[in-house]
Amino acid sequence: xxxxxxxxxxxxxxxxxxxxxxxxxxxxxxxxxxxxxxxxxxxxxxxxxxxxxxxxxxxxxxxxxxxxxxxxxxxxxxxxxxxxxxxxxxxxxxxxxxxxxxxxxxxxxxxxxxxxxxxxxxxxxxxxxxxxxxxxxxxxxxxxxxxxxxxxxxxxxxxxxxxxxxxxxxxxxxxxxxxxxxxxxxxxxxxxxxxxxxxxxxxxxxxxxxxxxxxxxxxxxxxxxxxxxxxxxxxxxxxxxxxxxxxxxxxxxxxxxxx
Ligand SMILES: [Zn+2]
Numbered sequence: 691x692x693x694x695x696x697x698x699x700x701x702x703x704x705x706x707x708x709x710x711x712x713x714x715x716x717x718x719x720x721x722x723x724x725x726x727x728x729x730x731x732x733x734x735x736x737x738x739x740x741x742x743x744x745x746x747x748x749x750x751x752x753x754x755x756x757x758x759x760x761x762x763x764x765x766x767x768x769x770x771x772x773x774x775x776x777x778x779x780x781x782x783x784x785x786x787x788x789x790x791x792x793x794x795x796x797x798x799x800x801x802x803x804x805x806x807x808x809x810x811x812x813x814x815x816x817x818x819x820x821x822x823x824x825x826x827x828x829x830x831x832x833x834x835x836x837x838x839x840x841x842x843x844x845x846x847x848x849x850x851x852x853x854x855x856x857x858x859x860x861x862x863x864x865x866x867x868x869x870x871x872x873x874x875x876x877x878x879x880x881x882x883x884x885x886x887x888x889x890x891x892x893x894x895x896x897x898x899x900x901x902x903x904x905x906x907x908x909x910x911x912x913x914x915x916x917x918x919x920x921x922x923x924x925x926x927x928x929x930x931x932x933x934x935x936x937x938x939x940x941x942x943x944x945x946x947x948x949x
Pocket of ligand 1: 692693694696719723725726727
């Protein structure tokens with residue numbers, strides 16, 4: 691895929707509207723194209739800005755409630771509300787004539803729709819993790835450095851990334867390291883560690899970011915996903931092993947001593 695073709699699909703990609711083969715094709719293009727990555731980052735910045743500034747629950751300007759009540763000639767103050775309290779639709783409806791309330795409600799619905807139509811950052815990452823896993827299986831591009839030795843995999847990855855990824859030894863928990871490769875998530879190159887449990891493959895994506903407040907669990911099309919953060923690194927594991935086994939994997943990772 692070239693840039694011209696990628697650009698025609700970048701909006702749909704960003705809105706997660708592409709089917710898997712097309713999304714994977716864009717993913718692969720993004721790995722090697724800083725221009726399209728920048729274009730995607732600009733969309734992401736715009737969405738963040740809209741989220742930040744179009745918050746549908748906003749502090750009312752100081753004194754507005756009093757001015758509205760005075761103009762309506764109403765002596766009935768909304769109970770328990772004072773100026774500077776947060777906008778809430780039922781209170782507004784009490785204060786305003788029906789027509790005005792409808793206009794305000796329409797504005798609120800619109801900004802609320804922006805919020806709800808936009809998946810959370812974690813949902814976006816979980817979707818990328820799912821596609822990254824599918825990409826590694828579908829394209830047979832699972833392992834670039836094949837080794838069960840963490841001391842071989844880690845230096846290989848460190849030499850190709852701008853960070854040194856932890857490569858936990860999980861053999862005691864029944865998860866054998868098979869190797870690693872470079873992948874692309876969250877607008878950056880990341881480490882992809884590959885583990886095996888019986889005949890199953892587990893992809894563990896790792897990159898520096900400390901933005902997960904707890905453990906995040908998702909499942910889709912028979913794949914389970916678990917994400918968490920530790921010591922400035924974000925981890926996302928995905929596999930077709932069952933959810934309980936994957937949580938065992940995540941717990942083993944979280945408790946492992948890193949080289
Ligand atoms: Zn491009």
